[in-house]
Amino acid sequence: MAGTSAAMVAGLTTAALVTVGFLGHRAAEQVPAELRRPEAGAAPAVREAPRDGNRPTALPARSGRGTRVVYSLDDDRVWLVEADGTVRRTFGVSPSTVDPAPGTYRVTSRSGSVTGSDGVPVEHVVRFASVDGTxxxxxxxxxxxxPELDPGERTGGIRETRADGAAMWRFATIGRKVVVIR
Structure with a gap:
């Protein structure tokens, strides 16, 4: 009888795993292309975010949902956005020589003060991505x-003013969503 019970449990477990796998595959097929993560080695989809020509510092449309940091590569601008879509703060930044691909990231680590990859002491460091080791x-x-950018140097520090850095530090805690757009 114990052998029959074990076989029945194994069969039910296998059936459950196959069902969950099938449903997961079906759900993944329903995700819009712009929200899918790229396959390993594939170029990521470019996330274009329409702008309001009358208000150049307005939060771009289609820049994500919920509480998030939005970073525009084309505008060299950041928006700190509340869950309801209200912009808490927006400010210009100085880009680094290495850009992250457009997409959604999470804050992975923070440091109060360190020396930047360009040798300059920096504070309120909020890290969210890595590109080929940078x-x-x-x-x-x-x-x-x-920063004084040298195109021959690979740097990843996106510089902000000290006041903007303090605001980012308070807002962008570990796990906070960072949406990078074009």
Whole structure:
């Protein structure tokens, strides 16, 4: 009888796993292309976000939902967005030499103060991506300077003012969503 029970449990478990796998596959097929993660080695889909020509600092349409940081590669601008879509703060940034691909990320680590990849002391470091070994994140130079970009150097620090860096630090805690758009 114990052998029959074990066989029945194994059969039910197998059937449940096959059903969950099938349903997961079906659900994945229903996800819109712009929300899918790219396959390993494939180029990520470019996320275009329409702009309001009358209000250039307005939050771009289709820049995600919920509480998030939105970073525009084309505009060199950041928006700190509340769950209801209200923009808490927006500000310009100085980009690094290495850009993350458009897509959705999460804040993975933070540091109060470190030396940036360009040798400048920085504070309020909020990291969210890595590109070929170059870590990407927001930071503010302690001396208030903007980075001097050398195209031959791979740097990932997206610089903001000290005041904007302090606001980012309070807002972008570990796990916070970061949406990168074009």
């Amino acid at each position: 870590v990407i994140g927001f930071s503010a130079a302690v001396d208030g300077s903007a």
